[in-house]
Amino acid sequence: MIETVGLGKRFGDTAAVVDLDLRVEAGEVMGFLGPNGSGKTTTIRLLMGLLRPTAGRAAILGHDCHRDAVALKRDVGYLPDEPFLYPYLTGLETLELVGGLHGFSAVETRRRAGALAERLGLGAAARGYTVTYSLGMKKRLALALALIHEPRVLILDEPTNGLDPAGARQMRAAIGEYAAGGRTIFLSTHLLEAAERLCHRVAIIRAGALQAVGTPDELRIRFASAPGTTLEDLFLRVTEVEATGNSKGPGGS
Amino acid sequence: MNASPSLGAGALAGLFVRSRLRSFRNGLRARGRRRQPIVIAIAGLVTSLAYVGLFSQAFSVVVASVDLAGQVAALTVVAGALALGSFSAKAASSEAVRAGSAENEFLLARPVSLAALVAGRGLADAITDPMGALFLFPVLLSAALVWRLSPAAWPMAVAISAAVQVSISMFAYATQLVVVRAIAPARRRLVWMGLRLCAALALAGVWMVGTWVLRMPALLAAKLVTAGPWLRWTPGALIAAPLAALARGEPSWALASLGLLWAAAAAALFGAMAIARRAGMGGWEEAGAPWAEAAPAPRADGRLVTAATKDLRLIVRDRGQLLVLIAMPAIFVGVQIFGAAGWSWSTGNLARVSCLAYSLALYMATIGPLTHMQAERRAFWILRTVPVPLGRLLAAKARAWSVVVGGAGLLVFSGLVLVMPSASGAAVLSAGVLVTGGAVAISFLAVGMASGGADLSDEQSAAVGPTTIYAFLLVGSLYNLVLTGDWATRVSGLALYLFATVAYWRAGVARAEICMDAEAVRTPQLRIAEGATLLIVYSFGQRGLAAIDMAVGTEGAAAIAVLRLVLVLVVGGVAVSLLRRRPPTPPWRGRASSSVIGVGLGALVALLLAHLRVVGGPASPSRAPLVWLGIAAALAAEEALFRGVVQRTVEEDLEARGLRSWWARLGAAGVTVVLGGIAVVLGEGHTTRAVVVAVAGGQVAAALGRAFTGRLGAAWIARLAAVSGAAFF
Numbered sequence: 001m002i003e004t005v006g007l008g009k010r011f012g013d014t015a016a017v018v019d020l021d022l023r024v025e026a027g028e029v030m031g032f033l034g035p036n037g038s039g040k041t042t043t044i045r046l047l048m049g050l051l052r053p054t055a056g057r058a059a060i061l062g063h064d065c066h067r068d069a070v071a072l073k074r075d076v077g078y079l080p081d082e083p084f085l086y087p088y089l090t091g092l093e094t095l096e097l098v099g100g101l102h103g104f105s106a107v108e109t110r111r112r113a114g115a116l117a118e119r120l121g122l123g124a125a126a127r128g129y130t131v132t133y134s135l136g137m138k139k140r141l142a143l144a145l146a147l148i149h150e151p152r153v154l155i156l157d158e159p160t161n162g163l164d165p166a167g168a169r170q171m172r173a174a175i176g177e178y179a180a181g182g183r184t185i186f187l188s189t190h191l192l193e194a195a196e197r198l199c200h201r202v203a204i205i206r207a208g209a210l211q212a213v214g215t216p217d218e219l220r221i222r223f224a225s226a227p228g229t230t231l232e233d234l235f236l237r238v239t240e241v242e243a244t245g246n247s248k249g250p251g252g253s
Numbered sequence: 254m255n256a257s258p259s260l261g262a263g264a265l266a267g268l269f270v271r272s273r274l275r276s277f278r279n280g281l282r283a284r285g286r287r288r289q290p291i292v293i294a295i296a297g298l299v300t301s302l303a304y305v306g307l308f309s310q311a312f313s314v315v316v317a318s319v320d321l322a323g324q325v326a327a328l329t330v331v332a333g334a335l336a337l338g339s340f341s342a343k344a345a346s347s348e349a350v351r352a353g354s355a356e357n358e359f360l361l362a363r364p365v366s367l368a369a370l371v372a373g374r375g376l377a378d379a380i381t382d383p384m385g386a387l388f389l390f391p392v393l394l395s396a397a398l399v400w401r402l403s404p405a406a407w408p409m410a411v412a413i414s415a416a417v418q419v420s421i422s423m424f425a426y427a428t429q430l431v432v433v434r435a436i437a438p439a440r441r442r443l444v445w446m447g448l449r450l451c452a453a454l455a456l457a458g459v460w461m462v463g464t465w466v467l468r469m470p471a472l473l474a475a476k477l478v479t480a481g482p483w484l485r486w487t488p489g490a491l492i493a494a495p496l497a498a499l500a501r502g503e504p505s506w507a508l509a510s511l512g513l514l515w516a517a518a519a520a521a522l523f524g525a526m527a528i529a530r531r532a533g534m535g536g537w538e539e540a541g542a543p544w545a546e547a548a549p550a551p552r553a554d555g556r557l558v559t560a561a562t563k564d565l566r567l568i569v570r571d572r573g574q575l576l577v578l579i580a581m582p583a584i585f586v587g588v589q590i591f592g593a594a595g596w597s598w599s600t601g602n603l604a605r606v607s608c609l610a611y612s613l614a615l616y617m618a619t620i621g622p623l624t625h626m627q628a629e630r631r632a633f634w635i636l637r638t639v640p641v642p643l644g645r646l647l648a649a650k651a652r653a654w655s656v657v658v659g660g661a662g663l664l665v666f667s668g669l670v671l672v673m674p675s676a677s678g679a680a681v682l683s684a685g686v687l688v689t690g691g692a693v694a695i696s697f698l699a700v701g702m703a704s705g706g707a708d709l710s711d712e713q714s715a716a717v718g719p720t721t722i723y724a725f726l727l728v729g730s731l732y733n734l735v736l737t738g739d740w741a742t743r744v745s746g747l748a749l750y751l752f753a754t755v756a757y758w759r760a761g762v763a764r765a766e767i768c769m770d771a772e773a774v775r776t777p778q779l780r781i782a783e784g785a786t787l788l789i790v791y792s793f794g795q796r797g798l799a800a801i802d803m804a805v806g807t808e809g810a811a812a813i814a815v816l817r818l819v820l821v822l823v824v825g826g827v828a829v830s831l832l833r834r835r836p837p838t839p840p841w842r843g844r845a846s847s848s849v850i851g852v853g854l855g856a857l858v859a860l861l862l863a864h865l866r867v868v869g870g871p872a873s874p875s876r877a878p879l880v881w882l883g884i885a886a887a888l889a890a891e892e893a894l895f896r897g898v899v900q901r902t903v904e905e906d907l908e909a910r911g912l913r914s915w916w917a918r919l920g921a922a923g924v925t926v927v928l929g930g931i932a933v934v935l936g937e938g939h940t941t942r943a944v945v946v947a948v949a950g951g952q953v954a955a956a957l958g959r960a961f962t963g964r965l966g967a968a969w970i971a972r973l974a975a976v977s978g979a980a981f982f
Contacts, residue, residue: 009772045769051772051773070640070641072640073638083634085631086635087571088571092553093558093566100557100558100560101639103640110557132550
């Protein structure tokens, strides 16, 4: 479904992503975890064809993310970390624009836009300019934009980042609902509790390199942790082990 | 614990000055793309020196033409225009005291009062931004030099400039404060728009005053003598007074005038501080924030937003942008007409009217579609995540803009045709079609070039830089030849224009795919578009020299020949630097066999030209060795452009489009031969068929030399053999 092979991206002398091998199966929710600046957003942008890989390749649903970027987007929805929008289009107009770009008829575009605006709680604000939106509203609209074509794969970059608790809960509920429908989700997040609850497997990245991948239980076993160990403990252990240069820990990848 | 006292205006100004100077010093030391400060510093210095030179020359004419009262009147007008332009620009564009700006949020989060911030920033501006008063200082310095005042006048010019700058900053800040405090948020955008329009008109006024002073100083001064009594009551008189007093030999009056100027500056400073104190922080936190000053949401009009209509809606709703789009081209063209050419000359015949209408469309395209990537800057991810090729999205955008730009071109042309001397209906119709077609095409060129230069990977830098804007104006101005030239020039100009437009369009679409990738956008590229620009530069340069050649006659022929050589060497040098961006493709023949092929092709062409009796006439060069050295160098430079950049990039492009290798090579050879012919026709202006055939012959030999061998050297040898053979056979 989603596959990266030796994927790499350099910015000058800085290696943002290094030799990333990752596979996400159909219907799976994969959490993508890592400290700030670890390469999560770069990886996601590579998957979306927004960046050109300097090594390796990435594919979604068999489409090469760089060479076949247009076809890929028929089945992939994307929510960026900072969803900037056209300031003087309303939320509904933005949804209509994207619906039209996905090739839906005017009637179908309006139906989908209206339904999504209601489902994601945009309410009356959907008729206001996006420049007046709060961050939470912008994220909700961006999620609606990602869902308007009912994609088979959803790529979410820090979907709850910057949201208040209520907003974050709403966002998690929307993602959970979508995951329950059997769609594949690739989710980058800092909220480890949410990741544990939503994700089938998690991948932990640090300094652009994959450190560990598996279900939370598998990682607990691999890192010889007690059954009650939280994902946060595991995350800190994996990233700290690497940060201190001691990579000889049990299961160190 | 006691709270720390808030910072005073003087201390804050000191902090501003230190941090700005440190930032400037760091900028001077920076390398690579961050070296902008040093470029700005050098440009500022050079421009100031140029202003001193230009104004000194013009002011000398004024001094020689009218008495001291007239001279003072001229200085008053210039100084007043500069002060007004500077004030209106600052009041309209500076967000220095608007709370919505990030810097203000940062500063006002500290123990700093708004009044101290306003005063501190204005005082610091006077020290760290010597050009803040729009080159007032160079103008004052020029006046001091022309009047042969003592060196004491120089520090006086500095003091005048600083006082004016403080006053301007304070008036501008006070204006902004009043707008924010007195105007409701929903109406504020209208006021900002009005201020921007005033600024544009004031700057246009400055431009025109500058043009008049430089072009007809004596006439202007003579007219100003009668306006002297009125000018005495303008702010310009206050600025000119100290130096004027020195010129009259009244140093004590000069000091008194300077004191008065500084008293006015102090009054402005305290006035602005008082306004700021009253403004306080109530409601201030929203001032300038787009979300707070947005117009009410629109009524649903039932029409679906598409990729094409999206941009139009954004423009119409962002009224500041709309105003700029309409007003600025009109002001630019107005300045051209009233500042330089004159209305009767500009509308004297159909060709000039066409040029005027097209110029307006070109400026509109510069402000509109050329800056479209700036509008996309933060929302481009939306277009990059839909399953539509970017080329189609950009084409939709260009189509939408072509309606606006093409419509404006047609509208202006239709209006101007009514006031110009009569012309035949067919001529007007064909000119109208040409103007509208050019305006439509310029929209596509603008979208293509802006996409080709766009860098959306760095939030801090502009999406479209000045290089792109100048390149756009250069390529766009080529169409003027299509509107005004003879038929050969029109056809050649149109062909080169279309070639450049297609090249830039393709480069733009390719670049837009990677414009969010910092590494990819900074990787040096070698594209057909660069070759097209160089061809246009080369053709324009040759055309200019040909015109000078005709004007000076045989006496200046040698100088013109040297200038032609310099031009081709410069263009060739740039082509070589472009070629160094990408490693050469491996040649498909060895050096020796390539040389033989080159000589053979050149000799063949030379024989053919001799047989056709094309050579032996005006195309035959002199046999002096120095001339031959020049010819060899010129041909090498030309080959770097035609074969090195153009033929190679076209060849690669054709191969990338799936053409077989040999067909791609021959196709690219054909394209460069045609372009070579076009360059001759455009470059020479009036040329004979023999010259075109002779040059085209050399181009054919060189193009085939490159196509058969893959070597630039073989192309040069072929060209050299063709030229030398043609001369000696």
